[in-house]
């Protein structure tokens with residue numbers, strides 16, 4: 001076998017220049033004392049965690065964030081030495097692994113501290129305390145809980161409190177009322193911890209939406225996820241975006257079969273589509289197992305700069321399209337991205353699926369290789385299936 005990294009004709013292109021640009025735009029948008037934490041959980045929102053983390057760091061991000069410990073360890077295994085915060089709850093028995101790999105954990109329970117202290121013995125662990133100011137998900141909720149945390153931390157000097165943070169529930173909506181209540185609640189908690197001698201280096205409140213809207217009121221670190229990939233946190237915010245976001249993700253394939261049909265011939269499972277006389281039908285080798293789900297059956301792709309509707313049901317690995325005319329096998333098919341003056345955006349797909357843009361690149365599975373572009377050149381390929 002030669003050492004081609006993959007053998008299929010379907011791939012996602014990840015424009016790392018766009019990611020660098022977006023991080024730089026955030027750095028310009030916030031005051032100079034505010035640093036950027038690049039959120040690369042869920043394999044960099046489906047863009048590839050390692051390459052996007054490296055791009056963000058090149059552009060000046062100071063910290064990385066992931067959802068689970070495994071994601072943090074995977075970045076360390078790839079040689080990334082930047083600080084990494086795990087945003088989710090990590091089982092306290094794994095505190096030692098986190099300590100060994102210099103991974104920062106999110107903490108908000110006294111029982112957790114007690115249990116982690118046992119496995120840590122005399123090792124140290126860097127932690128960020130999480131405050132629940134209205135998201136109702138994770139975090140310390142009351143001053144009473146905060147007091148117990150402070151007492152517990154006094155017992156165990158191995159925990160280094162490096163950060164204090166919270167998460168907004170409604171930052172992507174235009175109404176500010178609830179954010180204001182969360183800001184106030186956070187302020188009160190921060191004041192309490194400060195009185196108790198806990199003055200962490202980092203305070204952080206803003207996700208992409210919060211950081212775009214309140215750049216000077218969200219602490220000294222911003223947690224940028226969706227917008228680093230060039231996507232708007234919500235459609236409302238798209239209309240009020242103060243700087244340009246450059247989408248990084250596009251999805252491509254090629255026609256692998258083309259044929260001219262007689263009238264009334266069936267296409268795909270269930271024979272739900274029947275051809276018109278003389279119609280040209282093409283086959284595209286991507287299907288629901290790749291994340292191009294069956295609900296997309298009424299959408300279209302771009303071929304030769306024109307829209308070609310999907311016809312019949314989407315299969316596990318392929319679907320069929322109606323072509324404007326005879327078309328070459330191997331003709332490029334764009335599922336997300338530009339062809340000529342036509343464009344299909346991630347937002348278009350999200351709207352069609354009645355969901356948010358966040359879900360779309362996450363949905364494109366590991367069987368689709370990611371090709372990374374840097375300085376407009378191909379800069380490596382990641383195929384989760386074939387790797388290792």
Ligand SMILES: *Cc1c(COP(=O)(O)O)cnc(C)c1O
Nearest residue numbers: 039087167207208223224225226
């Ligand atoms: C995912 C996540 C973020 C990033 O949010 P975006 O809206 O994608 O910017 C920030 N903070 C926490 C706690 C998260 O879980």
